[in-house]
Amino acid sequence: MNTERHFEHGTPGEVVPSGRHDPEGRRRQLVRAAAELIPEVGLAKLTHRLVAQRAGVSLGSTTRYFANLDELRKAGLTEMSELLEEDLASTRARLEAEGVTPESLTEDIAEFLDQHELVRISIELMVAANADPVLRPLANHWADGIVDMLTPTLGPVVARGVVLIMDGATMHASVNEAPLPKELLREILATMLPVAVPPSGEA
Amino acid sequence: MNTERHFEHGTPGEVVPSGRHDPEGRRRQLVRAAAELIPEVGLAKLTHRLVAQRAGVSLGSTTRYFANLDELRKAGLTEMSELLEEDLASTRARLEAEGVTPESLTEDIAEFLDQHELVRISIELMVAANADPVLRPLANHWADGIVDMLTPTLGPVVARGVVLIMDGATMHASVNEAPLPKELLREILATMLPVAVPPSGEA
DNA sequence: ATAAGTACAGTACATTTGTACCATATGTAA
């Protein structure tokens, strides 16, 4: 119709080698790319172009599937937090198998801290929730899940205390190259868990 | 000399109403403005223009006193962390006056968490240290200071455990509008500090 | 008082970014 546009840098739609129609797959690729990139580069540096490149799609697709960058960010954060959900499940499995002891908790924390991506995810989720309260439930989900998991054996107070220690250790691992030594974590838990955790009763 | 420049939007240096020469004061104003703004808007949104506006100086001054934005950021972060240093001093005063007890520690943490600026400072420092390892000592200073302070009475293991709880509570306060209830913090500390802290000896 | 040097304000400009837009390729129904 109207050809009154400029096209300073060339005309649009010239070559176009590939590009099957696949809206759902497209969207998934974009979300997955965003979920990968957030822990890598941080939310602050997440751009349409970066996500498009990682997803292997054109810039235009990022605006087609997400009204604005904020929506893309949120979708990426949600997808990203799935990894925390998986970690939650593996923690539950371990604690059910080994019981809730300083040793089993130490193993779990140390394993978490050694996966730098999980640490980065936790931090970026916290930062995001700080900027947008809508994301608070997502950011609290992991911690609340652990509290629920530990409460039956440790009671709600100590359960929350253990989660605070986990989050503190996460902050430490985010700042420092090496996380706190596993042996120190074990000593902390062995010393601070009252009565060294009776098999099922309480104090 | 060469007047080959464009000046599309006007000629530079036209009116200039005020502007005493005061290099040192200028620099201080800029650093102070940056230190104020970082907890307010976050490092990601700290720009030359924003700092200049807050400091009440021209854009040009920001580039005159700092080779690049990163230097301005670092100067602001360093100045900002002075508030944590002051908090460290007040904590030391309290613990020396009241002794290291679950109650005195609870008071101190609750007071910290209620000062949202301190929480924001801790978080931004952590984020910054994650992006630039040069800032790690700055980010670790507060936690290490508390550990040193608590170690004589609690031993190094529990001292680090208490600091992890503090950092965990800081993360929680960063995400949620209201920090953890003081009573819960007190219960956590009262339960998890072994033997409820004998006046000076160890277990 | 005057000249030289420095600080300052106010631009200018290249780059990056979010987002809108369009021509074409792909898919679907007749």
Place this chain on the structure above:
DNA sequence: TTACATATGGTACAAATGTACTGTACTTAT
């Protein structure tokens, strides 16, 4: 096969931003 609809790639463009630059006001030494 031919219309029609939609997805895709490739821009276009305005706003924001880091930083360089320039003319002028202020300061200081003579």
